[in-house]
Amino acid sequence: MAKKRQYNDLSEKKAAKIAAPKLVYQPPMPRRYNPPIGLIGCGGISSSHLAAYKQMGLNIVAMCDLIEERAESRRKEFFPDAQVYTDYKQLLKRDDIEVVDIATHPQDRVYLIPAALKARKHVLSQKPFVLDLNLGQKFADLAEKMGVTLAVNQNGRWSPHWSWIRNAIAKGKVGDVQAVHMNCHWSHDWIATTPFNRVHHIVLYDYAIHWFDAMASFMPGNEAKIVMANLSYARKQVAKPPLLGQAMIEFENGLGSLVFDGAVEFAKNDNGFITGTKGTLQYDGPNISDHRVKMTTRRGMVEPELEGAWFRQGFMGSMGELLCAIEKKCTPLNNPIDNLRGLAICFAAVVSAQTGKPQIVGKVRKAPLDTCMVADE
């Protein structure tokens, strides 16, 4: 008779459930500052910007797009009293506008960001902030010289689960973070019928930027050193770019990993496991809008009830953080220098996947555009 296999008993004593600490994870809102804001770029994502700003009671007074109907349609839907422009220079000429939200692609922001900063406007830039780390530094320097605040719309930071986790880390609840492991298992095949189908590095470049940024934000003062990444095609995928990607990141003190499993049909899941010297943080959910968060420490286990979802709270958070920083005359959390930490990991991951070799973070100064985009067929 076969001997019954013996397993080590790995089941740990269940941690007692205790009350969650009160952490401020909801989008920051300025106390009184509600300046006239202009939006440049009224394409696909601008509806998420405007819906969030409407909910916050912000004052959008101008909208600009090269294609007038786009700006006109957003004006009608969200802020009917706003003025529509097709020339951003006309919008920047308005003295009453103090803040400019730039929601174009990064190639257009190369001239739009400096123009807005030189016009002494505070600026919120969509992600990816820049395609060249040196240019990002130049924009940060220019903002400082002009005495205005520049911030990046890396909205995932205010997604309720990541915001709660980041705040728990900042408050020292889990000690020093030494490992961040993030896993996305879902289907990204929906891009097959969209312009994203032409972005070869859709996984590591366009999408994972939010994850690299979140990972860097969970490791404050702990810099990423080396990245090794891979890409592969899934057997049944319809989309053109490879939908399977992964990256392993070595930090000064610790490790990070990202698995992007973009061709999952069953049991879709988005999770993360973050370990610190004094505790563990976990998140888990079926998609990017719905997560449970758990923190386990010596004191017990907490499961906070979180409200909101990435696409509303995220967009409220990135603009709210900029407005609060202007009001309080301090540096926003989504400042350009901090954003470049995540971008540097991203660019290194893309080149690592291309070359099959590990890359030193910070050495890859430019996103390799030639391989990010493939020509229209």
Ligand SMILES: NC(=O)c1ccc[n+]([C@@H]2O[C@H](COP(=O)([O-])OP(=O)(O)OC[C@H]3O[C@@H](n4cnc5c(N)ncnc54)[C@H](O)[C@@H]3O)[C@@H](O)[C@H]2O)c1
């Ligand atoms: N989670 C997120 O935050 C998220 C999601 C989707 C897209 N994005 C980012 O948002 C940016 C825009 O994406 P999109 O999907 O809205 O693109 P889009 O192509 O739909 O819209 C871009 C718009 O900018 C306009 N534009 C370009 N140059 C201009 C100029 N000089 N003056 C005025 N308007 C100009 C275009 O006419 C177009 O309408 C990209 O960087 C993208 O990566 C972010």
